[in-house]
Amino acid sequence: MKHAYLIIAHREFALLQCLVKTLDDERNDIFIHFDKKVLDIPQLTVKKAGLFLTKERIDVRWGDISVVEAEYALFAEAVNQGSYHYYHLLSGVDMPLKGQDEIHRFFDAYQGKEFIGFSQYDYTKEIERKVRRYHLFPKYFKQQAGISGLFKKTMRFLFICLQDLLGYKRYKKMDFKKGTQWVSVTHGFLQYLLLKKAAVMLIYQHTFCSDEIYKQTLCWHSAFREHIYDLENEGIGCMRKIGWTDGQLSDWTEDNYEELIQSTALFARKFNSKHIEVVHKIINGLK
Template identity: 50%
Template sequence: MKHAYLILAHNQFEILEILIAALDDKRNDIYIHIDKKVDTIPLLQTEHAELHVLKERIAISWGDVSIVEAELLLFQKAKDTGIYSHYHLLSGVDLPLQSQDNIHAFCAGHPAKQFIGYSQGDQRGHISRKVQRYHIFPKHFRSIGSVADKTRQALRFLFLRVQFIFGILRNTDIELKKGTQWLSLTGEFVVYLLQQKQEILKRYRYTFCADEIFVQTACWNSPFREQIYDLTDEGRGSQRLIQWRDNQLYDWEDKDVEKLNTKAFLFARKFNDRNMEVVTKILEKIKR
C-alpha cells in the first residue's frame, strides 16, 4: 500500500527539492504545506510520486497552535485524497536515511506500529508550563525588539505569574505526554486523530509548543497506546535522528556522516544548504 509524505516547509527550498527527489517513488504521494508568509512558492515537481502542494496555507508562528493547524490540514488533505498504510510527517529540511525499498519494507514489517517519540524523564513541569497555562499573544512568542513586543512579553509574564500564584490549571482532564513533533503514523490512527480535530484545536489554543504534545497525548489516551513502537527511546520511537545538544537543535555537517550512516533510523533532521557535502553523501547512501 502507498505511503503519504507530509512536509511542512518555509525556507531552505534547495533542501526541500532534494527531499522531494529522495521521496519520488510511485509507492508514495507527497503533500507539502508552505507557510503562508512565503511570498514566492518554488516550482516543485516529481516524476513518479503524486505531488500535492496545498493551496490552502496557514501563516505559522513558532510555538503557536497554528503549527498544529497546519499539521492537521496536511493529514486531512492526504486522508481525503488517498488510502495510505503510513503517513510520515517531515519538515522541509529533513532527509531519509534509508532507501524507499528499506522504508517500505520496515513499515510493512511493523504494519500496526505508531512511530511516535516520547520524551524521557519527568516532563510534568515542561508540559504544565506549555499547555496547562494560558499563553496570551501566542503569535508573538519570538517577536522581540519593539516597544509593542516588550509590552506583550511583560503582559504574558504577568499573566502566567498570576496563574501560578492562584494555581490556575487547564487541561487537567487528560494525561498529557510530549516528544518530537516529527513522526510516522498508520492510516488507522490518522483517521482516529482527525476525528478529534476540533477538540484538539480547542484544547491547545493559547498554549505553547503544543505540536510536541498533541499527537503523543492523543495516542497515549487511546486504544492505540499498545501500538507505540518504542516508549523508552525518543529517537528510536519516532525513527528520527535529531541532533539536540544543550537543549538546542543543530544542523548536520560533513563531520557527522559516520553517525548518520551508523544509526538505522528512517529519517534525520535538520540539514542546511550551507552544508551540502553531508547532503550529497546521504543521497549516495540511499541510492545504493
C-alpha cells in the same frame, strides 16, 4: 501499499528539492504545506511520485497552535487524496537515511505499529508551563522588537506570574504526554487525529508548543497506545535521528556523515544549506 509524505516547509528550498528527490518513488505521494508567509513558491519536480500542495496555507508561528493547524491541513489533504499505508510527517529540512526499498520493507514488516516518539525525562514542569497555563498572544512568542513586541512579552509574563500566584491550572485532570513533533503513523491513527481535531483546537488554544504534546496525548489515551513501536526510546520510537546538543537542536554537518549513515533511524533532522555537502553524500549513498 503507498506511503504519504507530509512536509511542513517555510525556507531552505534547495534542501526541500533534495528531500523531494529522495522521496520520488511510484510508491509514494508527497504533500507539502508552504507557510502562508512564503510569497514565491518554489518549482519542485518529480518523475514518479504524486506531488500535492495543500489548498489551505497557515501563517505558522513558532510555539503557536498554528503549527498544529498546518499539520491538520496536511492530514486532510492526504486523506482527501486516498488511503495510505503510512503517513510520515517531516519538516522541509529533514532527509531520509535509507533508500525507499528499505523504508517500505521496514514498514511492511511492522505494519500496524505507530511510530511516535515519547520523551523519557521528567517533563512535569514543562507541561505545567506549556499547557496548564493560559498564554496571552501565542502567535507572538518570538516577537521581541518594538514597543508592541515588548508590550506583548511583558503582558504574557505578568499574566503567567499571576496564574502562578493564584495557583491556577488548566486541565488539571488531563494526563498530558510529550515527544517529538515528527511521526510516522497508520491510516487508522490519522483518521483518529482528524476525528479529534475540534477537541484539539479547543484544548490547545493559548498553549505553548502543543505540536509536541497533542499527538502523544491522544495516542496514549486511545487503543492506539497498544501499537506504539517503542515506548522506551524517543528516537527509536519515531525512527528519527535528531541532532540535539545540550538541549539545543543543531544542524548536521559533513563531520556527522558516518554517524548518520550508520544509524538505524530511517530519517534525520535537521539539515542546513550551509552544510549541503552532507546531504549530497547521503543522497548518493541511498539505494
